[in-house]
Amino acid sequence: MTGRRRRYAPGAWFERHGWKPFPFQREVWSAMAAGRSGLLHATTGAGKTYAVWFGALARAAALGVATDDARQAPPLGVLWLTPMRALAADTTRSLTLPLAEEAPAWTIGQRTGDTASAERARQDRRLPTALVTTPESLTLMLTRASAQQDLAGVHTVIVDEWHELLGNKRGVQVQLALARLRHWNPQLVVWGLSATLGNSAEAMATLVGDAQGQLVVGRVPKDLAIDTLLPADVGRFSWGGHLGAQMQMPVVEEIERSGPTLVFTNVRSQAEAWYQLLLAARPDWAGLVALHHGSLDKSVREWVELGLKEGRLRAVVATSSLDLGVDFLPVERVLQIGSAKGVARLLQRAGRSGHAPGRPSRVTLVPTQALELVEGAAARRAAKAGQVEGRHTPAKPLDVLVQHLVTVALGGGFTPDALYEEVRSAPAYATLTREEFDWALAFVEGGGSSLGAYPEYHRVLPDDQGVYRVPDAGIARRHRMGVGTIVSDSTMPIQWVGGGVLGHLEESFIARLNPGDCFIFGGRALEYVRTRDMTAYVRKASSRSGKLASWNGAKMPLSSELADAIQALLHQAAREVAETYPDGLPEAEAPPPPARKGAAFSEPELRAAWPMLQVQVRLSHLPQAGRLLVEQYRSREGHHLFVYPFGGRNVHLGLAQLLAWRFSQQQPNTFSISINDYGFELLSIHPVEVAPLLDGRVLAEDGLMHDMLASLNSSALARKRFREIARVAGLVFSGFPGAAKSTRQLQASSSLFYEVFRKYDAGNRLLSQAEHEVLAQELELGRLGEVLARMRAQQIDLVPLQVPTPMSLPLMVERFREQLSTEKLADRLARIVADAEKVLAHPPLPPRPRLPKPRIVRRR
CATH class of the missing domain: 3.40.50.300 (P-loop containing nucleotide triphosphate hydrolases)
Known part of the structure; x- marks a missing residue:
């Protein structure tokens, strides 16, 4: 009209x-x-x-x-x-x-x-x-x-x-x-x-x-405050989650002093835990504190969102489910539990408070370990400097193209020449070759060279005019039910025995429960009763104890922008320590360097973290720009090599695998690996000859792709990635409503396709896409290459240790958690910390020399 x-x-x-x-x-x-x-x-x-x-x-x-x-x-x-x-x-x-x-x-x-x-x-x-x-x-x-x-x-x-x-x-x-x-x-x-x-x-x-x-x-004038809730006692050693319980009451007190507050966590299990911590401290807040994450039923999430809008809730513990643009005008404060892992995410969450032009926004970081204090100060500096992460489109994913071909065939049909030009107008496919397009078309038309005998994989066919359409109503229905690129582990509804859905949990978690087991989900203690028709039935548990519901999923890696900001701040801190104590730190406890304007130790987080930073200086070094800190330690477990490139979890996983493989080529050895966002640990049975690291041989760029594939169980990683690709490309059908397939069935189907393609269709481009995505997305090969080049240009500070340092202990804890129960882990850590405290009290170490100026070692 x-x-x-x-x-x-x-x-x-x-x-x-x-x-x-x-x-x-x-x-x-x-x-x-x-x-x-x-x-x-x-x-x-x-x-x-x-x-x-x-x-x-x-x-x-x-x-x-x-x-x-x-x-x-x-x-x-x-x-x-x-x-x-x-x-x-x-x-x-x-x-x-x-x-x-x-x-x-x-x-x-x-x-x-x-x-x-x-x-x-x-x-x-x-x-x-x-x-x-x-x-x-x-x-x-x-x-x-x-x-x-x-x-x-x-x-x-x-x-x-x-x-x-x-x-x-x-x-x-x-x-x-x-x-x-x-x-x-x-x-x-x-x-x-x-x-x-x-x-x-x-x-x-x-x-x-x-x-x-x-x-x-x-550009609208808007005040943004980024601060940190400082712990009363940071301690001289800390590891992932070490400060969490200590921060319970400070968080409660912050909420009491503020108006409606959003408490953000990075993962759903952490949100469930902090919801319980708040109610344990303040039982009278029942009904005033709520929980919000993507696994809760829609009705629950809507009730929480309405309560925030109307200002009826004192606090909501949430994940990224509330990151985006819902307008919660009454929200005055945002608390971030642990590191946000990126400047953009921190700013996004800060913007949930003061959500109106001219109103100030404030986000307060709640550290769960001492190193996150440094991270908080670095994040504030990076945000003020406008160092925000960029996002880049994936390059021509063929599984999405395969899905799109069937979509367009259903929506009126297409001719190949016209659709090829149309697809190339999308920037993600600007470099798509006609050969790649024709392969995708042949794949949806005939199933490729290995699926041609199965009619259900002849998903599009040309008519008399050469227009490709979907020939079968069943194929059309299955495609419409599988549209989309969001792929996650299969979930099943969590339902009261008497009716009413609480939300959804991953099938893998439910499979580990026996009737009568209790678990915490949605802020409630539930007793598992039975599973029937892919639904888990529960009743209210008689006690408040039980295991926390957990979800599969990778931890968020530290962004390169935030990693660079942390390194820059630690470098500045190291310089200030060297200037304040030119002859090395005295044996007695020393005060932090002066808090001059613009100095690292003018940041309240750095002054709070000084006990930990001081121990790191006494036992080793602080990381510095132009230098790569490497620590060696021997224990009853074996020989430890700690390396700190500050590249983020994904990059460190690839680097650790790569160096372990290259070391073993120089000298046969067996390695265990542990990673975090700051560095990685290689634990070996036999001593590691570090000469290949010092002269740069294990850091060489030559043969990087070959060595990466050789060092990884690339087949297993690619098979896992292929599961997602197979579902997006429509090879694996998740089932009809009321008859959903289990995770085991979906994995078996995708694994079967993977093996069939490997044996009978080796040129299948979905296989090469799986391998490419493992390298590009899971291991961030591009960023890995950049970090490797930076490591080659750095002088190496190789420090032998008598006890673990504040930077190496968290890496050991990451590995211990996979091997020990909570009680045994606590005992193990108590012994390690006690040994370290003895060394600090009676150091058999010479006085620390002045830190030399950074210099670049150029290797051939």
């Missing part, structure tokens, strides 16, 4: 409500009205939503779309993509607010996995003028035979929280969907919203494709 073009003044609505638009909002309105695409990068709570929403109204007005004719609503013209279903309802409410005055003829709706079937049926009869949806639901719309008729009129697409999609396959899925919409409407306007990105220009180019985009930066 269009008419004559008219001028539209978005600012009038703001003025009627006593607000004044920001200059960046006016810039977006003007650009969108003129038909330009782009990216709006602004702080959380600055007004991004209304910048692009009123821009969409301006774009509609410029096209002549009716806004005030109430006889019939205009057809679908605006798509709003959100990365999380939980954001859809909140976004819809925000967009609806001005419509009564600005576009009374418009209708707005939402379509996600949570949308009721009755609402879906209404939308199938007539879509709203604006639709809030997710990448998966949009892709499902593209599978409809009427897709072009339904979506060709879309003139504006807005992608919210683009930084959350950009770096993963969901972002690639969005790129392909946008390419399809642009094919139908070359004048399509696309805008992305982002709050925390270090590479905004690249992010915009990835979103808008070949279009000339406009980058708008929203």
Whole structure:
């Protein structure tokens, strides 16, 4: 429904409500009205939503779309993509607010996995003028035979929280969907919203494709405070989780002093634990403190979100499920338990407080070990300096392409030449060769050279006109049920014996329970009763004790930006220690260096961590720029080699495997490996000859790819990665509703495909994709190469130890946790710390010499 073009003044609505638009909002309105695409990068709570929403109204007005004719609503013209279903309802409410005055003829709706079937049926009869949806639901719309008729009129697409999609396959899925919409409407306007990105220009180019985009930066004055809740007693030795229980009461006291508070953790099991800690300290807070994470039932999450909005809750313990743009205006404080592992994530979470223009935001870090004090100070410095991580699109993942070919074949069909050019317009596939495209097409057409005998893998076939379509209704149904790129371990509902769902837990956790076992989930103590029809039935436990529910999943690695900031701060601290104590630290306890302006020890976190840092200096060195700290220690277990490249968990896993393999090539040996974000430990039976490390032989770049594959159990890692690829590519079907396949069945199916392809279809490109993703994503091969090059250029500080240091002990604890019970671990640590304290009390060490200036050793 269009008419004559008219001028539209978005600012009038703001003025009627006593607000004044920001200059960046006016810039977006003007650009969108003129038909330009782009990216709006602004702080959380600055007004991004209304910048692009009123821009969409301006774009509609410029096209002549009716806004005030109430006889019939205009057809679908605006798509709003959100990365999380939980954001859809909140976004819809925000967009609806001005419509009564600005576009009374418009209708707005939402379509996600949570949308009721009755609402879906209404939308199938007539879509709203604006639709809030997710990448998966949009892709499902593209599978409809009427897709072009339904979506060709879309003139504006807005992608919210683009930084959350950009770096993963969901972002690639969005790129392909946008390419399809642009094919139908070359004048399509696309805008992305982002709050925390270090590479905004690249992010915009990835979103808008070949279009000339406009980058708008929203600069709104906003105070941001990043501080740390300092422990009363840091101690001289610390390890992962060491300070956690000590911080219980300080966290409770912070919540008491504040208004509504969000307490963020990095993983769900940690959220469950801290919820219990808060209630144990303050039982009277029952009903005022809540828990929120993605495994809880939708009704529970919605109750928590509403309680936050209305200010009824004193605190909510949450994971990344509340990271993104839901507007919780009453929230005054954000506490981050442990390290956020990245500057962008820290800023994102800080923005959950003071979520409005002009209101200050504050995030307080709660360390769980002493080294996180240093990390907190480094994160604050990096945030002030604008050292925010960038995100990059995956490069031409063929499993997503295979899925997309079937999607487009369902949604009206395609011809290969036209679709190849369309797919290449998506930046993720800009370098896609015709050979790679033809392989993917042949794979969905005939199953490749190993699956040709099975009709269910002949998923698309050309008709008489050469248009590829899906020939079978069963294939179509299975594809629609498997659309998407989110792959996780199979879960099963957790349901009361008498009815009512609490949430979902991974099947692997439930499989370890026996009837009568108690566990903690959703803040409740539950007794496991039985499993039936892929549902775990529970009843309320008689006691409050039980094992915490746990989830599989890798720990988040430290970002390179934050790692660099930590190294820089430790280097500055080492310089200040050397300047303050030029003849080495005295045997007695010494005060920290002066807290001069801009100095490392002007940071309260560094002064609090001084007991630990002082011990590290006495027993070894502090890491410094231009130098690689390596520590050697011998115990009853064997020979320990500790290396500290500060590359993050993923890189250290690859480095540890690589060095262990290269050392063993020089001299046969057996190694055990332990890693954290700061370094890694190689524990060997026989002494390690470190000469190959000192002269750089084990750090050589030559043969890196070959040695990496040889050092890893690459087949096992690739097989694990292939499980995800097989599900995205549609090879493995998860089952129909009420008849879901178990994790064991899915793993067996994907493993079977993996072995069949290896034996009978060695050129299958999904196999090479699995290997590539292991290296590029799990081990971060690109970053690993950078860290390896940096290590080659550094002077090595090789320090023999008599006892473990504050930096080496956490690595030992990581390994102990896999071998010892909690009680035995505590005893073991007590003995190690006692031995170290004896050495510190009566040091058989010469006085520490002055630290030499860093120098670069150039190796041939």
